[in-house]
């Protein structure tokens with residue numbers, strides 16, 4: 001063998017080995033081969049045998065091709081006799097794959113119908129996609145303690161072992177909700193409602209990614225489903241049902257509330273927030289944002305990621321503690337929310353200083369003609385550092 | 400082939416056109432400069448045509464290429480079309496931009512065709528060969544354009560006819576025309592030896608027939624029903640009350656093709672209003688809709704009395720201090736009929752004094768509450 005060929009072979013085997021090892025990564029939260037809920041397991045039960053069958057067939061075909069290439073290579077021998085067709089072989093080679101595919105098809109159809117089942121649903125969440133974050137609203141479900149609708153974003157909280165029906169739609173373009181550990185994908189299409197069922201075996205934080213290209217920040221449109229034990233879920237619900245309380249007078253947070261009323265409330269709703277005249281402050285994202293919505297911030301600090309679940313609200317150390325927790329302890333740690341000590345000040349401040357510099361969004365005020373003057377995403381509001389201090393203090397109270 | 404003189408002028412033409420495009424795109428799109436450049440292009444194009452036609456005035460070349468006594472060439476239509484185009488441009492400047500545009504297109508097309516034709520006719524002494532090289536150059540453009548124009552005329556004419564005749568007649572005409580096309584097409588396919596003139600005259604006569612009926616139909620106007628609907632503007636008379644409204648409820652459709660993926664289905668049965676949300680088996684009196692998002696509700700009337708579904712969507716300020724209720728509704732429909740209603744609620748429930756609801760006007764005590772978080 002020449003050194004050149006040897007080098008190429010070594011390079012290729014190196015690459016192959018890397019690819020192989022990469023596929024064994026431990027920390028791969030979006031691995032489709034590690035189901036953590038019954039729907040994902042249903043899919044896995046189909047894909048494993050299909051993968052095995054396809055793999056065996058692939059290897060056989062490859063071997064036959066290699067064998068033929070070597071055995072019948074041109075050694076200067078005479079041209080063999082040319083014939084046309086071999087009906088027995090041709091028919092056989094049509095029927096055999098057809099049978100294999102039919103077999104796979106039967107199981108695929110069964111799986112598809114199994115996944116589409118909604119009759120034994122135990123809980124419902126409306127999931128709405130928009131550029132570039134997910135909103136969740138929970139209709140009132142008294143059996144689950146949800147006495148009035150709950151609204152949140154980025155992280156969806158579900159009780160463990162509960163069959164949850166997601167009713168998906170979109171406010172602008174097509175998005176797709178995908179938590180690989182819990183189920184396959186389902187597109188969220190504007191004007192339509194489509195359903196997807198998920199459930200989780202154990203408490204934990206399950207990561208996902210919008211999986212239908214949706215524009216500029218598609219890559220920053222992430223999401224998580226957080227499964228909590230039934231008790232922890234009840235505690236989460238109880239907290240979400242409360243309104244935000246106004247900070248005590250003469251605190252930095254109180255000043256922050258003032259800045260929020262001036263700058264932020266035209267897009268962001270905080271339930272319970274009152275204007276100076278004592279009437280409820282109602283956000284008007286429909287007048288300012290192209291999709292017609294901005295995240296509800298009433299319980300911002302109860303979630304631990306923000307802006308399309310793409311940045312952490314928790315500092316690195318605290319994040320490792322929550323995300324690395326065992327299924328027994330993760331619930332309590334998650335419910336603790338984001339304490340002042342754990343707050344990831346750096347990224348939150350960066351966001352308030354200039355959001356579009358952090359996450360690309362169409363929010364340059366001079367370029368809004370195509371959207372009738374409305375923003376897609378959050379604009380740079382040109383806040384002073386002073387205002388940002390106050391806002392961070394205020395946002396920290398939104399537990 | 401191209402003579403040196405014509406190459407110069409063709410090059411100048413191309414250059415002037417390219418520069419005018421760049422000029423419009425980059426320098427100034429007010430057209431003044433571009434028009435000047437285009438006139439230069441037109442002038443050089445004319446000169447290119449002339450030099451091509453007379454082979455740079457080189458008698459020797461012309462003589463070898465086209466010996467005396469060569470076959471008489473067919474008459475050319477292009478000068479005529481170019482004239483029509485030119486007249487169109489002038490008339491269009493006075494009357495309507497469309498005429499101007501059509502004139503311009505005719506003039507440009509005729510110019511190109513004329514140029515290529517005259518070039519090809521001088522290319523060799525063999526007329527058949529000359530025709531073939533002309534075809535090779537232009538037919539890839541001509542055929543699609545002709546097909547498009549032909550199809551456009553047929554579609555436009557046929558649609559005018561469909562808008563003019565009664566609804567029932569429309570269906571019959573559609574089926575009849577389709578059947579005739581199928582029959583005649585089958586006949587042509589089965590009898591490939593039919594006389595070409597017969598086939599051509601059948602096609603031409605039908606094309607003229609379609610175009611003529613289209614023109615007749617268009618000048619006759621749309622059927623009364625459509626004119627009336629247009630004039631009265633159905634939806635500006637949207638009336639969401641208990642009474643049947645002549646305008647808005649006039650031509651209510653009883654069925655919808657929408658079957659799946661709606662937010663909820665609301666049914667009126669035995670005097671009761673019941674909702675079903677998509678994906679949830681249990682009936683409900685409360686539905687939850689996402690804020691600031693189009694929601695679609697299907698309404699089905701299973702009772703004998705005519706009914707409509709009315710959505711109460713909060714209030715809006717019409718002037719300072721004056722607020723008005725925002726309502727949206729389906730048309731009034733009878734038993735077994737259905738309608739869809741699409742609306743958007745921009746503010747959460749807490750912003751509204753009265754809850755958002757779906758009701759049937761005139762039916763007391765029945766209402767579906769809409770919650771908007």
Ligand SMILES: [Cu+2]
Pocket residue numbers: 129130132174175176210211212213214218221
């Ligand atoms: Cu997306």
